[in-house]
Amino acid sequence: MTTQTATAPAPRVYADHARPAWRRVLFTTEMAIISLLAIVLVVASLTVDKFATPLTMTYLLLDVTTLLLIALPMTMVMITGDIDLSVGSMVGLSSVIVGLMVQAGQSIPVAGLVAIAVGALGGLANGLLVTRMQLPALAVTIGSMALYRGIAVGLLGTTAITTFPREWTQLVKANIPGTPVPVVMILFAVLLAAFAVLLHFTPFGRGVYAIGRSKDAALFNGVNVDRTRVILFVLSGAVAALAGIYYTLRFGSARGDNATGLELQVIAAVVLGGVSVFGGRGALHGVVAGVLLIGVLSSALRLAGVTSDVINIITGVLLVLSVISGSVLGWVQARRARPAASAPGAKA
């Protein structure tokens, strides 16, 4: 079997598998971004005063949790070649719903469940428009981004609700006893495990990659393309709503304009983590590293006294460099492989 694939002129996609296992694991975009994260961590710990302290770590983790949560379903959505721009607005809408329900005397769990249900419904609406009407996800979610944000702002106006039960606002900021790790990281870890299993170890997850490579081919291979895409949009909406609950409790404030612009940060982090916007490639460990890289950079720079605006420049430049480098590497590889592999499918 192995000798056959080695001798036969294998398609370009499988050429990677001819390389030794250790090279396949080490020389990946994901490993590059993880190494970069490690380097930045080491450099920041050595050079930035007070960076390598438990308190900094706690705040860093609290800050990136919203991004981390939303990045999980966004990774899968983007691997299928879709995109969900409405997540930032869904965070705001969820925040407003939680705020209004708590104000009306409901408990946090009830309010939270309603918010998550609304998030799932919003995702369902996105998914159905994309699949049933065959509309591009970019256009649909630009619309729903304005719509969900508009509903949030319409419901609450410019006021803010700040009366949340103290035990809940304390809980989301609390650490796991004896560690600098916030309790909310447990929630993230559980979700990460669930999404990792779903994406990397189930037929559903293989289907996600297949859809990103080619929707037609996936369909002919028995993948329920439309159902998969709808499920992913529903997950994206629901997790965004969950992140909205966290965001609200963490800052103790429900506002219609909470998390404005978050969608772009999430997408930047996901692309930085090695997910292709064309779909078909990417992995969760890379995305988590991408989110953390942005979080660590901004935290370290802020401690070093660099204004927070420079972080925008760095995020932008990192994003452009990460996609350009992938493209350049692909071009170089295609150049080197040209004598061996002939034209078809040589698009890297």
Add this chain to the structure above:
Amino acid sequence: MSTASTATATRAVEAPARASWLRRLATSRELGIFLALALVVIATTVRNPAFVFSPDGFRDLLLTPSILVVVAVGQAVVIISRNVDLSVGSILGLSAYLTGTLFTTTELPMVVVMLAGVALGALLGLVNGALVAFGRVPAMVITLGTLYAFRGINVAWTGSNRINASDLPPEFLGLGTQAIFSIPVLTIIALVVLAAVAWYLSNTRAGREFYAIGSAPEAAELYGLASRRRVLVAFVLCGTLSGLGGVLYAARYGTVNSQAGLGYELQAIGAAVIGGVAIVGGVGTVLGAAIGAYLLLTIARALPVLGIPDFWQQALVGALIIGAIVLDRVLARRQSKRLLTERSAV
């Protein structure tokens, strides 16, 4: 999915050419949204005649969307070539600040300063275009990156500074307020830009190539079109117009801080989409995008008059965008079905 939509899209472009011009006008998307716009204006004016029939009302009606029209026209060209430019708001902000800074720190004549603002936009558009055309990476990612980068540069440069109206020469501010024959100067500039780009897109070879590239990039490449150069030109044009938008922004509002133009990218894309420019490329006109911009911002101003709290404005915009793309899809499906029956009848 993308191939299917491309097929219907190309057919949608071909079909009207065979219809009579009257039918073409009656079924055109531009007329549809123009009627929607007229409806909004009429309904609002019935409620409050001052919306149109006062000097201020009339002026604001024409003036408010002018800047967005300029930016949306550029955005439409980029979208027609199957790309997208998310960085227009950041480009607008940088150009606006450069314009203000040059007025406050140098003695350069007004025209030179304005040209410098526009040129900066062109330069930033060139950066986008070069990265997209030669990096061979999706425009969305590149311009998402430059959205951050340009805005970051703006904030780092501006800091907490701001340009105030009192720093700017009165004749420059006059551009933002004056009118010729009761039509605001900014509106005239926007209309000239619109007419020029519309002519370029529909009457020149290069203009038609944007549609060809947007409809079927591979086919355009096989046919021998200079796709890279066209994409580069689309981004430079979009950057130039965003830069012009920045100059006009400074003239109109007088105050420029580091947040100028924030969120313009989504309004510009929204205007284009509402105006019938298909996000998958190859379909639409800049006239549609311009009317879309007018509709978007006029609705925003009409809502309070109609008794709807303006907090709901954004929700309406969202519903409008979704409605517009769903409508497009339904129409395209119906047309492709009709064309199929026509073909089988022959």
